[in-house]
Amino acid sequence: MPMPPAATTVVRVPRSARSFADDLRGRADDDLAALLLARPDLARPAPADITSLAARASTRASVQRALEHLDARLLHLVEALLVVGAEGAPSALGASRSAVDDGIRELWHQALVWRSPDGWRTARAVGETLTHPAGLGRSTSDLDVRLDDLAVGSEGDFDAVTRAYNALSPRAQAVIDQLRWTSARGSFTTQTLRDVRRELVGAGLMVAVDGERGSDAVIPREVGLALRGGRLYREAWAPPTAEMTHVEQASADDAAAGAVLDLLWRLDEVVAAWDAQPPRVLRTGGVAVRDHRRTAVAIDSSSDLTAFVLELSYAAGLLAPDGEVDPLWRPTEFYDEWATWTPARRWAHLAFAWRDTTRAASLAGQTIDGTLVNVLGKDVSWPLMRARRADVLATLAALEAGSAPTTEQVDALLRWKRPLRLPEGAPTRADDVLREAGWLGVTGRSALTSAGRALLAVPSDDSVPTSEANLESVAALMAASMPQPVSQVMLQGDLTAIAPGPLTEEVATFMRRSADVESRGGATVFRFTESSIRRLLDHGVSSGEALEALRRHSMTPVPQALEYLLGDVARRYGHLRVGSVGSYVRSDDEGSLDALVADSSLASLQLRRIAPTVCVSPLPASTLLDVLREHRHAPVAETSDGGVVVRTEAVKRSPTPGRRSTPVRVVRLDGDEATAMTQRMREAEKSAxxxxxxxxxxxxxxxxxxxxxxxxxxxxxxxxxxxxxxxxxxxxxxxxxxxxxxxxxxxxxxxxxxxxxxxxxxxxxxxxxxxxx
The missing domain is CATH 2.30.30.100 (SH3 type barrels.)
Incomplete structure (x- = not known):
């Protein structure tokens, strides 16, 4: 039985045309549709005919946009076409003829080049946009000088340029070496440098651009190319390659899950701290530096990580001003709903908010134009940050799964991918994005996680909220790596408790009230202290209820030391009663009041005994409570009829903010629409x-x-x-x-x-x- 013929790919070779517009008219319908998809700005609004399409594709704005989307491979090819043409491009780039031809066809599909009877030509606006291709200077015709007056001569003799260079003084050679691969123009400001300029101009290697008495000179394009040995760039015509660290995908996912749990804990701690003491909204917006620092201490993190947690919470709609006359920053009503979700779903909501926000948490704390940028302030908004974040994450997604590149490697890949947008020296912000991605769990051990890859696969559209299906699909991948919540802790004899994983909501709430977090990691270590036990009793929990809860939530017996601590604090708890006169302290234990009055460290309270069991103070009852607790006493507040005041669970919430700005409607052109538009243009062209x-x-x-x-x-x-x-x-x-x-x-x-x-x-x-x- 004969074997079927092998499948072949038909490569359409563009035919020559008398003009750029004729080149577009001669394209097949599928080529025109592909052009509209590759350069969607040409389709909005829809062009009337192909002539209009050609005019729009030739405008400088459209060409600039198309060039900005080229990677360095195609951009360097465009520069080669401008400098040496299609025939000289392989040697100028150090590439094969077939690779150059393939690249030219890619540029032709984007209407950046067209084939004239004389050969390949770039669109007119390409040369207007790339005025100094590959960093070379202007040509001799633009400089109004003759080739015969230069070292290269009218025949383009590269050897003559080499001889002229070798004949230079060491100082002049150093200037040429500095300008050879960077910039063609130099300024010679001192008398010594002017002598060097005169020598270089006399040698035919540079041209004075502002007269004999001026200070500037430029290397003409033809001479610059000869100095480079006919090459446009020193680097090879290929993406940067470097050995990258590789990690197992499962290991990266597990590390990210730990970061997620840590982030969720810090966010809950921010809410707890701001419930107790909400910071003021500055007149210019944002949070004051002292409140920023206080929050950092409360969640045990650096200033940068605290800024990230706050900005992320704000972007996700979990924190907002309360809208009062004297506004305060508070958790929103949506936070209470979000807090009931599973950890993975909570993370997915945060991840989508981070991906799409235009806020740059890394700007908080910096000084811009003499003004300090406050966290949550208006100056933290930077629209380009979203594009930078998308570029960095897309670069990671394009690598092999498990690749863990360094920041320098990501920088190099970004500059190769977007050479016009990110020229050498321009900040890529890759370090900020990678650091935030690690905090958020989008990366683990510097590698993109499975959930992070799924996050990038969901299209971003400001006008359409994230769907439940997308939220659940991304959350499911993160949930697969997260440990299951545990309902018990291990109580230790040194008044600590170890949580071997994330705790259920009931246990987490109890431990947050009864103990302080000592360390976090794969397991969380809590420590019981007098103040933490007193905090639990302040929530209306009796000693008996507290002991029963400890036994229920512990996988080990309750240590005797913890029972003694609980009993000791409970016995002293409530002996002192504070009420409002200015305020008063009463106790059935006269000895306790004797100790208070005699304590010199409490002199600021101005306690005055009016009865054997009652002392009064001019300070408010709340202040009296705080000071006594700071001095290791255990008072409780009481009502006028002697009832104990139990701390209420009701907390104030800010309204959930809506969209903070008019969303940008992203209108994407699909294949069917591009085909229909092509057919309409073709019909209109026939009648012209x-x-x-x-x-x-x-x-x-x-x-x-x-x-x-x-x-x-x-x-x-x-x-x-x-x-x-x-x-x-x-x-x-x-x-x-x-x-x-x-x-x-x-x-x-x-x-x-x-x-x-x-x-x-x-x-x-x-x-x-x-x-x-």
Whole structure:
């Protein structure tokens, strides 16, 4: 039985065209649809026909946007085409002919190059955007100098440039070495440097750009290329490669799960601290530095991590101003609902909020233009941070699973991926993004986690809230790595308790009230103290109830030392009673009051005995309570009829904020819409007047201003004639064969007719239409 023929891929070779617009007209419908998908700005609004599409694709703004999305491989190829053309590109890049041809076809599909009868050419606006390709200077024609006056000569002799360089003084050679691969222009400000400038200009390696008495000189493009040995870049035409650390995916996921539990604990601690003492909202927005520091102490973290937790909570709608006349920062009503979710689902909500927020927590604490940036303030918002975050995470997602690159390696990959947006020296913010991703659990041991990869796979759209299905799917991957909550702790004889994993809500609440966190990690260590036991009793829990809860929540017997501590604090608890006069202290134990009055450290309370069992103070009852507790006493507040005041669980909440700004509607072009748009443009093009049909008797149809301007610029660059319709001084519409020479400042200059040297100038707005001749 004969074997079936192997599948082959048909590569369409673009045919030559007389203009950029003709190149687009000659493309197949699927090629035009692919162009609209590759450059979606061309489809909004929908172009009327292919001529309009060509004009829009030639504008500088659209070309700039397309170039910014090129990686370094394609951008360097574009620069090679500008400098040496398609034939010289392989040697200039140190690449094979087939690799260069493949890259050119990619650029052709994005309408950044087109094939003329003379060979491959870049779109006109490409050269206007990349004015110094590969860091080379302007060409000799732009500098108005002759090649014969330079070391390279009219034949482009690279050896002559080498000889001229070798004949230079050491100081002049050092200047050339510094400028060779960086910038073609140099400033020579001192007398010594001016002597070097004179030597370099005399050697034909540089050209003075501001006269003999000036200080600047530039290496012409032809000389610069020769100094580089015909190469555009020292580096190879390939992405940066470096040996990366690899970790097991399961290990990365487990490490991330630990970070998630730590983050959720810190966020709950922030809420507990702000419930007890909510910070003021500054007049300029944000949180004061002292409140920032106080919160950092409360959650036992650095200032940077605290800023991240606060900004993340704000972005997720868990913290907000309460809207009062004197506003305070408080947890929102949504926080109470969020707190009832599973840990994995709580994390997923935070992760989506972090991915899509424009706030940059790393800016908090910095000084910008002499102003300190406060956490939660308006200056922390930086729209570019979301794009930086997306680029960094996309770079991690493109690597092999388990890859754990360093910050320097991510920097290099980002600069290769976005060379125009992130040139050498521009901050990538990769260090900030990677650090926050580690805190959040999107990465573990520096590698992207399974849940983090799923997070990036969900499209980001500001106008559409995250769906429940997406939230649950991402949460499920994180839940698979998180340990199951435990309902018991191990009580130790040294008044500590060890939680071998995350605790259930009931046990976590009890331990938070009865003990202080001593350390966190794979297991949490709590310590029981007099103040922590007193805190539990303040919540209305009796000693008997507390002992029963300890036995129920412990997998080991309750140590005798803990029973003694609980009993000792409970016996002394409530002996002193504080009420409001200014305030008073009463106790059935006269000895306790004797000790208070005699204690010199309590002199600030100004206690005065009015009865054997009663003392009064001019201070408020709340102050009296706090001071007595600070001095290791255990008072309780009471009502006027002697009832004990139990701390209420009711807490104030801020309204849940809605969207803080009008969302940016992201309209994506799909394949079906691109195909339909292509068919409409094709139909409109068929009904248009063909260029060959234009003559002095044909009415020039009106064209879009963008089409008019682009057509005139293309004609001026190609020195080609066009038919124009224009409004004369009397208001009549006339037509003429026009040869434009320059377009600038809203005017076009050129000659009217075939055999004339008379120069005419037209305002662009007076030209009604343009058509090729």
């Amino acid at each position: 007047v063909r260029p060959s049909q234009h003559d002095e008797r044909t009415r020039i149809p009106s064209s879009d201003p963008t089409v008019t301007l682009t057509s005139l610029q293309d004609a001026a660059a190609d020195r080609a004639p066009v038919w124009i319709g224009y409004v004369d001084a009397s208001g009549d519409i006339k037509r003429a064969l026009f040869r434009p020479t320059s377009v600038s400042g809203g005017r076009v200059v050129g000659q009217i007719g075939d055999n004339t040297t008379t120069t005419r100038s037209f305002s662009i707005h007076r030209i009604t239409g343009v058509a090729p001749a």
